[in-house]
Amino acid sequence: MEGVGHCQRCRTLCEDPLCPQCDDPRRDDSVLCVVEGPLDVFAVEQTGYRGRYFVLKGHLSPLDGLGPEAIGIPELLARINEAAFSEIILATNPTVEGEATAHYIAQMLAGHGLSLTRIAHGVPLGGELEMVDGGTLAHALSGRRPMGT
Numbered sequence: 001m002e003g004v005g006h007c008q009r010c011r012t013l014c015e016d017p018l019c020p021q022c023d024d025p026r027r028d029d030s031v032l033c034v035v036e037g038p039l040d041v042f043a044v045e046q047t048g049y050r051g052r053y054f055v056l057k058g059h060l061s062p063l064d065g066l067g068p069e070a071i072g073i074p075e076l077l078a079r080i081n082e083a084a085f086s087e088i089i090l091a092t093n094p095t096v097e098g099e100a101t102a103h104y105i106a107q108m109l110a111g112h113g114l115s116l117t118r119i120a121h122g123v124p125l126g127g128e129l130e131m132v133d134g135g136t137l138a139h140a141l142s143g144r145r146p147m148g149t
């Protein structure tokens, strides 16, 4: 892990102050995709997604003492407040913890005037994004739905 730090903007692992996705001026600044870990960025990249990312440190897990601060929710809020996104895609894993994390974020962002979407089925329940093939994940991304809070 020597020399590896975190991107100042999306918190993914990288060696430079900004990761390639944050450093690229041609990407879409209106969409933010929230994932649970750096490997999920690679999975979502394969779908052709060209918006921005925010990388959490896993998911909420109260039994393990992992609350909002532990997984980077305050940094996510700061990132959203400093930018001008119109849509936030909650692409946490379709596990019980991932769903709970997505709902927590959606409730926190309610009233911010943002379109909140959740990746659709196609990703098997209980699966992990990084294990899903690109075609399935692309389908799940294109079929994303507004989240009810």
Ligand SMILES: [Zn+2]
Binding pocket: 007, 008, 009, 010, 011, 012, 018, 019, 020, 021, 022, 023
């Ligand atoms: Zn970044």
